[in-house]
Amino acid sequence: MSLLPLLSFGRRLSTRLAWVVSAAVVALFALTLGLLAHQSRLSAEASVQRDAAHALARAVAVMEALPWSERLQAAQRWEFAPLLVAPATPPPQARLLPLPPAWHKALADFLAPEDVAFWAINTKDGVRHGFTVILDDGSPLSAMLPAALRRPPGLPWRIITALALAGLGTWIIALWALRRVTAPLERLIQALETFATPQAPAAPLPEHGPYEVALTARTLNALRERLERLLTARTALLAGIAHDLRTPLARIRLRLESLPEDETRAGIERDLTDMQRLIELSLDYARSLTPRLEYQEVDLTEFTADLVDLYRDGGAEIEADLPASPLTARLDPTALGRILANLLDNALRYGTRARLQLRAVAAQSCEFVVEDDGPGIPPEAREAVLEPFVRLEPSRNPDTGGTGLGLSIAANLTRALHGSLSLEAAQPHGLRAVLRLPLRPPVACSGGTVSL
Numbered sequence: 001m002s003l004l005p006l007l008s009f010g011r012r013l014s015t016r017l018a019w020v021v022s023a024a025v026v027a028l029f030a031l032t033l034g035l036l037a038h039q040s041r042l043s044a045e046a047s048v049q050r051d052a053a054h055a056l057a058r059a060v061a062v063m064e065a066l067p068w069s070e071r072l073q074a075a076q077r078w079e080f081a082p083l084l085v086a087p088a089t090p091p092p093q094a095r096l097l098p099l100p101p102a103w104h105k106a107l108a109d110f111l112a113p114e115d116v117a118f119w120a121i122n123t124k125d126g127v128r129h130g131f132t133v134i135l136d137d138g139s140p141l142s143a144m145l146p147a148a149l150r151r152p153p154g155l156p157w158r159i160i161t162a163l164a165l166a167g168l169g170t171w172i173i174a175l176w177a178l179r180r181v182t183a184p185l186e187r188l189i190q191a192l193e194t195f196a197t198p199q200a201p202a203a204p205l206p207e208h209g210p211y212e213v214a215l216t217a218r219t220l221n222a223l224r225e226r227l228e229r230l231l232t233a234r235t236a237l238l239a240g241i242a243h244d245l246r247t248p249l250a251r252i253r254l255r256l257e258s259l260p261e262d263e264t265r266a267g268i269e270r271d272l273t274d275m276q277r278l279i280e281l282s283l284d285y286a287r288s289l290t291p292r293l294e295y296q297e298v299d300l301t302e303f304t305a306d307l308v309d310l311y312r313d314g315g316a317e318i319e320a321d322l323p324a325s326p327l328t329a330r331l332d333p334t335a336l337g338r339i340l341a342n343l344l345d346n347a348l349r350y351g352t353r354a355r356l357q358l359r360a361v362a363a364q365s366c367e368f369v370v371e372d373d374g375p376g377i378p379p380e381a382r383e384a385v386l387e388p389f390v391r392l393e394p395s396r397n398p399d400t401g402g403t404g405l406g407l408s409i410a411a412n413l414t415r416a417l418h419g420s421l422s423l424e425a426a427q428p429h430g431l432r433a434v435l436r437l438p439l440r441p442p443v444a445c446s447g448g449t450v451s452l
């Protein structure tokens with residue numbers, strides 16, 4: 001199975017990092033905007049307070065320059081915006097309050113803030129604040145602020161747009177940088193997928209990109225070389241023993257010819273035949289570990305029909321369910337024939353009759369199903385039987401089973417063909433082996449899977 005679907009969109013490292021970067025850019029944008037808005041509100045408030053402090057200082061200067069009798073008229077006539085000025089004490093309901101620091105700072109430029117009394121009064125429009133100053137001649141002058149100070153202007157659009165553009169630019173650059181960092185990693189993973197196939201390409205993984213990725217590729221290349229050497233040595237050992245045993249076996253068979261034809265000789269001949277079969281299968285298994293595949297265009301419908309005929313000619317009872325039209329695939333017919341033969345042999349050996357079905361699945365793959373009416377394989381043993389030399393009936397009695405290599409050879413060849421082999425239960429009883437193969441060999445795809 002390809003690893004790529006596993007790296008589904010939301011789980012990809014690059015997607016997750018992109019989300020983090022996007023969230024960070026949005027948070028930074030919102031924070032900067034909030035700070036700027038707060039700062040601009042503070043400076044707008046300071047400017048209103050400065051205007052009010054200036055107006056209060058002007059009112060004090062004007063009132064002190066006028067005689068008492070003219071002050072009331074002047075207070076109404078003169079413009080002291082935003083203050084409402086009266087030559088009077090604060091209203092009786094007013095509460096004296098400590099002068100807030102912001103007002104202290106604004107008043108300090110024009111008056112001595114210690115000489116200014118700050119008060120508040122509840123009106124129907126809300127709380128209003130005011131100031132009272134004792135003039136030179138000892139008479140009071142009160143000034144009241146409006147219920148709500150002038151609303152500070154919002155942030156100018158130009159600033160918001162500039163900030164948004166800066167945020168967008170940062171976001172794009174961050175994503176681009178992220179892509180540059182994660183792309184080599186994704187390329188390495190893709191290369192690794194082909195790396196895992198039994199038919200691993202001769203080309204080693206590319207050892208470039210960021211230091212960590214290059215180092216991983218180098219280490220994996222070294223690991224692959226070691227694995228290949230080990231596998232080759234194991235295969236050579238198995239193949240060597242199997243091959244070299246053929247000659248002495250042939251010699252024994254020759255010498256047997258000179259012995260009288262009796263029970264003992266027949267027994268030895270049977271044993272020799274079993275040994276020869278074991279040797280052939282062992283060689284097959286060794287070859288299936290690193291098969292040399294020869295891909296060619298094959299009409300699967302015709303190929304399967306021929307195979308079924310071959311079995312029927314041998315007396316086997318096989319029901320075939322094939323598509324009406326040709327189904328072409330590019331694969332190695334020898335490997336496919338070997339897999340199907342092993343599955344059919346099992347179906348006929350452990351059951352009485354077999355059913356072989358072929359159908360196209362989606363546009364790119366096909367499925368072979370081999371079913372039998374035998375006892376089937378219990379779910380817990382379906383993984384084990386794919387290992388070499390594993391038989392459910394462990395006596396190794398040739399009458400009740402084979403060498404235990406057929407399914408492991410089929411599984412190895414299936415992987416080499418980038419397919420999948422699964423063992424299931426047939427209804428009402430029996431085994432159902434499902435072989436799924438791609439119609440075209442994938443360019444960069446992992447080896448197939450064997451599932452149960």
Ligand SMILES: Nc1ncnc2c1ncn2[C@@H]1O[C@H](COP(=O)(O)OP(=O)(O)OP(=O)(O)O)[C@@H](O)[C@H]1O
Pocket residue numbers: 281342346347350351372374375376377385390391392393401402403404405406407408430431
């Ligand atoms: N269709 C089946 N029905 C029931 N049991 C099965 C079937 N196919 C395989 N098995 C069980 O799985 C074991 C492994 O099968 P496998 O084909 O690998 O070896 P084998 O048939 O014993 O020998 P050979 O190497 O000659 O094929 C078998 O010994 C048998 O116990």
Ligand SMILES: [Mg+2]
Pocket residue numbers: 342345346402405406407
């Ligand atoms: Mg078998």
